[in-house]
Amino acid sequence: MKIVFGTRGSALALAQTQHIITKCAAYVPELEAEIKIIKTTGDQLSQAPLSEIGGLGAFTREIEQALQSGRIDVAVHSLKDLPIEQPDGLHIAAIAGRQSPADVLISRAGHSLESLREGASVGTSSLRRKVQLLLTRPSLHIGELRGNVPTRVAAAHEGRYDAVVIALAGLVRLGLDHEPGLYEIPLSQMLPAPGQGALAIEIRTGASTLSRLLKPLHDENAATEVSCERAILKAFGGGCRSPLGASARCEGDKVFVEAFAADPENGKHVRIRRNGSNNAALELGLEIGRELRDGLNT
Numbered sequence: 644m645k646i647v648f649g650t651r652g653s654a655l656a657l658a659q660t661q662h663i664i665t666k667c668a669a670y671v672p673e674l675e676a677e678i679k680i681i682k683t684t685g686d687q688l689s690q691a692p693l694s695e696i697g698g699l700g701a702f703t704r705e706i707e708q709a710l711q712s713g714r715i716d717v718a719v720h721s722l723k724d725l726p727i728e729q730p731d732g733l734h735i736a737a738i739a740g741r742q743s744p745a746d747v748l749i750s751r752a753g754h755s756l757e758s759l760r761e762g763a764s765v766g767t768s769s770l771r772r773k774v775q776l777l778l779t780r781p782s783l784h785i786g787e788l789r790g791n792v793p794t795r796v797a798a799a800h801e802g803r804y805d806a807v808v809i810a811l812a813g814l815v816r817l818g819l820d821h822e823p824g825l826y827e828i829p830l831s832q833m834l835p836a837p838g839q840g841a842l843a844i845e846i847r848t849g850a851s852t853l854s855r856l857l858k859p860l861h862d863e864n865a866a867t868e869v870s871c872e873r874a875i876l877k878a879f880g881g882g883c884r885s886p887l888g889a890s891a892r893c894e895g896d897k898v899f900v901e902a903f904a905a906d907p908e909n910g911k912h913v914r915i916r917r918n919g920s921n922n923a924a925l926e927l928g929l930e931i932g933r934e935l936r937d938g939l940n941t
Contacts, residue, residue, distance in 0.1 A: 645675040646853070649706045649715030652680040653791045658816050659842055660719045663739055663860065670859050679715050681706045700726045707733060710847060717853065718845040722838035722869055723810075727877045729845075736857045737844045741865035742812035744840040744890060746772065746833045749799040750806035753824040756780055756832060759806060766795065766804035774886040774905045775833050776808070778912065792817055799824065808833075812840035834888025834903045837872035841865055864893040867921050871928035875902050878932025887935070891924065898924045904935040913938035 646667075650660040657678070664676045685701035702724040709715045711732055722738065729735070748756060748765075756779050759765070765776060766788030773785045786804060788795055792813045799807045800823075811827060814820040844860065846853050871891035879887055889902040898921050905912035913935050919927040 644671060644673055644856075645677065646717055646856075647677045647679055647715045649679050649681050649709050649718045651683055651702060651706070655792050655813050655817055656719070656721075659721070662816070663717075663719050663842065663844060666739065666860050667856060671856055679709070681709050681715075700724075707845070710845060713847075716846065716850070717857075720843045720845060721812075722841040722843040722873075723836040725838070725843055725845075727873055732848050733845055734848050735843050736846045736850075736854050737861040738866040738869060739842045739844055739857075739860040740862045741841040741868065742815050743827075744835040745811045745830065746808050746828050746835060746839075747811045747814065748806050748808055748826045748828055749796055749822065750824045750826075751800060751802065753826055754806055755826050756828065759783065763805040766798050766807040769808070769836070770907065771836060771886045771888050772808050772833065774907055774912070775888065775903070778905075779832050792819065796822060810835070810839055830890055830901065834890050834901060837876045837887070837889045838869045841869045867891070867893055867898060867924045871898055871900060871924040872902075874925050874928025875900075875932040875935070878929040879904060879936045880932075889928075889931075891928070893921060896921050898927065900927060900931060902931050902935055904939060906939050911939055 648660050648664060650656045660678055668674045683702045683705045703720055706718045707730050710718045711730060759780060761782045762784060764784045764786055766786050767773060768787055768789045776783055776785060788798055788807055792809060795807050795809055796819065798804050844857055868891040872889040875889045876887060886907055887904045891898050891900045897918055899918045901916045903914045915931050915934055917927060917931055
């Protein structure tokens with residue numbers, strides 16, 4: 644059975660795709676997998692701020708177009724890159740597990756946010772990260788930093804920045820989570836992007852054979868968590884241009900949620916903590932998203 648997997652060409656995207664192929668092969672020994680690398684807008688404009696190149700969708704749009712046209716059969720995405728609304732004819736067949744959603748600070752000396760010197764420079768392209776960094780340490784200088792994971796790690800180790808902020812999940816998937824100078828930022832200081840750490844597998848609607856093949860990869864707890872977080876984003880009405888962080892954590896039959904949003908123009912910010920039933924995670928997310936939106940507008 645031949646399946647063409649579409650992905651970006653970065654080391655992380657390829658590692659994630661190979662991870663999914665390996666898991667699929669465990670269920671379908673006769674699987675013949677082909678990887679097709681697709682260059683996205685985010686890859687082509689690698690030095691431009693994300694807010695200027697379309698935000699959410701900049702790393703997925705061309706891959707979804709290839710899926711719609713039939714050039715590929717399966718798309719493997721970092722879920723946090725996927726827009727809330729999916730294109731016609733496509734759907735997420737599985738949430739294939741989740742690494743830690745936390746962000747990490749990398750510096751040559753292994754600093755925490757508190758131990759960074761006054762006026763230290765920190766590299767990140769994320770407005771969400773920038774706003775939360777400055778709430779904890781207003782004296783920091785935040786610089787624009789794009790590029791693949793190894794490039795951003797090197798920016799810290801080579802001293803171009805005093806520190807950089809990166810998602811822990813990417814480091815884990817590349818085997819770089821034991822890098823020197825790594826400090827995991829507590830969620831009390833840095834809430835992640837909705838869906839951070841989760842892998843989404845997208846296929847064409849109606850591809851029933853593929854859907855059955857991918858079903859064993861689906862992680863129900865991870866799906867509950869990310870559906871809640873993405874519901875917060877949907878109700879809030881934002882994307883990459885909105886500094887919004889959200890964390891939903893399943894424990895037994897409960898989901899514990901914390902969310903944050905800010906208006907970078909006036910400095911106003913809102914933080915909400917809530918919990919509820921797993922079965923009502925989507926509704927809880929929508930409720931929290933509306934509260935965040937209304938809190939910033941009052």
